[in-house]
Amino acid sequence: MSDITPNKVLDVKNKGCPFPVLKTKKAIKEINVGEILEVIATDPGAMSDIPAWANATGQELLKKEQIGDEYHFWVKRVK
Amino acid sequence: MSEDKPKKLAIIAAHGKLEDAYPPFILASTAAAMDMEVAIFFTFYGLDLVHKKRRKKLKVTPVGNTNMPMPIPSFIAIIPGMTAMATWMMKKMMKKGNAPDLDDLLEACVESGVRLIGCQMTMDVMGIKESDLIDGVEVGGAATFMDFAKDADITLYI
Numbered sequence: 001m002s003d004i005t006p007n008k009v010l011d012v013k014n015k016g017c018p019f020p021v022l023k024t025k026k027a028i029k030e031i032n033v034g035e036i037l038e039v040i041a042t043d044p045g046a047m048s049d050i051p052a053w054a055n056a057t058g059q060e061l062l063k064k065e066q067i068g069d070e071y072h073f074w075v076k077r078v079k
Numbered sequence: 080m081s082e083d084k085p086k087k088l089a090i091i092a093a094h095g096k097l098e099d100a101y102p103p104f105i106l107a108s109t110a111a112a113m114d115m116e117v118a119i120f121f122t123f124y125g126l127d128l129v130h131k132k133r134r135k136k137l138k139v140t141p142v143g144n145t146n147m148p149m150p151i152p153s154f155i156a157i158i159p160g161m162t163a164m165a166t167w168m169m170k171k172m173m174k175k176g177n178a179p180d181l182d183d184l185l186e187a188c189v190e191s192g193v194r195l196i197g198c199q200m201t202m203d204v205m206g207i208k209e210s211d212l213i214d215g216v217e218v219g220g221a222a223t224f225m226d227f228a229k230d231a232d233i234t235l236y237i
Binding site (some may be wrong): 021 | 109113114
């Protein structure tokens with residue numbers, strides 16, 4: 001569990017590449033600047049893909065964590 | 080960080096087997112999600128990837144394919160039905176591996192503004208009409224693609 005409280009949670013479990021990234025892009029537009037999106041994926045590739053996406057788009061990845069067989073990401077919308 | 084002018088990705092999709100369909104659409108939709116401007120130029124068998132009917136019937140061929148998970152001798156690979164079997168096997172493997180759905184990928188590309196360009200000359204060669212292609216495909220020639228690709232940051236021939 002994390003101490004970060006998200007404004008929205010996106011479940012992309014059992015979605016293969018590139019859908020964790022595509023859905024994250026869509027979901028980040030649905031929150032306001034300054035708010036936090038939590039993404040839950042099971043695709044191991046997401047562990048490098050979500051950070052790469054955040055880097056390319058200028059959004060802030062606050063934290064990533066493996067919890068069991070899930071990968072959790074907390075992304076802050078900064079623009 | 081993204082800059083004022085978006086990065087550009089230009090893709091030429093020239094092949095139409097089932098496994099050829101994924102890289103152009105995966106890379107295009109991902110690049111668009113990463114704030115890039117994207118165009119895909121479909122030529123020769125690549126046109127099948129945006130052909131209303133043929134995109135539903137893309138196949139994997141075992142002929143000359145030394146990478147099949149179950150090695151198939153060439154003289155068996157040419158037997159009728161083997162292509163259907165190889166295609167069925169690949170689809171099963173992709174489902175197990177959570178591979179994305181081609182319809183979803185294409186939809187993601189269209190939604191995110193990826194330009195889809197059908198090659199006029201090869202459409203004529205192969206008897207494909209504009210109405211045979213899915214909605215949203217524009218038809219153009221080499222110059223149409225080059226005008227987009229001339230200042231692309233990434234150009235891929237797939």
